[in-house]
Amino acid sequence: MAEPTVEAAAEASDPPPAPGAPGLAEASGAVPGAPEVFEASGPGLRAGLEAILLVVDEPVAEVTLAQVLERPTHEVAAALRELSAEYTAAGRGFDLREVAGGWRFYTRAECASLVERFVRDGQQARLTQAALETLAVVAYRQPVSRARVAAIRGVNSDGVMRTLVARGLVEEAGTEPESQAVLYRTTSYFLERMGLRDLSELPELAPFLPDDVETLEEHRQ
Template sequence: MVSEEPSLRASLEAVLLVVDEPVTEIVLAQLLEEPVARTTAALEELAAEYRDQGRGFELRRVAGGWRYYTSEACAHVVERYVTEGQQSRLTQAALETLAVVAYRQPVSRARVSAVRGVNSDGVMRTLTLRGLIEDAGRDPESQATLYRTTGYFLERLGLDSLEELPELAPYLPDEINDIEDVSA
């Protein structure tokens, strides 16, 4: 008995079910020995089909690649399942620190602490351990370690790139000093 090769769509679905981080169209095309344009079109068709059918999962393009995610409509059910008996949310300090790194990267611990007005060393270590920020080299002047957000950060926020971060201006108070003047 001769078995038929699976379709491009079926092959994409099979690979995407086992990935633990987003996979680029180029990698998928190479793996499946298909043109990138055909692979991209198939991914977009699958994503639209799942969305139109109101499935409990979605195929999304995030962090430069493609991956399956729970649909927003089912998020509360999945969250209840995943967090049952555990608490893994970020503290207010961690969220503030992560925001400073995301919007000011690459940035040193000292600069983050200056912007926040409190020592942020412990929070920076926690965010590094959780894989949300990483070492981005050294500042040429001060030799301080610089930090940036990771691909995992983009993935967790459902963003394809940092350009998708919301603008800060609408959330700032009307009367605010220039942050550069305050933290210099």
């Protein structure tokens, strides 16, 4: 009689899995259809996309998002479309739209009147010192980029610029030829609130900007 081989003996020693026992995929923790969770090294793809898109002022390309999140572009593109469809289906107050070669959050059309009312009511609130300084920089250096405003003030001014745009005091004015940075200028509403006929009636620069601004400007020129 032939003796059993080593391979046959090994197979015979491994009993089949009991009914109801977890398979290989379950044992490894991979559960099909489960929602994405935070990874040990950082947030998941969808969470990362949401976090970035919440702070951008203009559409961001899929390639750029893929580079920041260190994920393949096709995965980022698929996740963006899934998120967009989910927000629309859920009837959220915002949409995730693909516009001008990039992605950005936008207020849903049905909620536009509420946002307008909120912004209009906010016009009556007084501007902070930071907002006044930023507005003065834009008024006297327009058209000017956010980076330029931040360099003059010495602090990041992105949030303040968003407030001024929302209040209708500042608006986009094209892009800088070299850097493609968005430029900003004051609006006709700014002139109305200041009681000016045009920018030539702006008062002297010193009372509105930090004491060292003119010195900084001289060094930069």
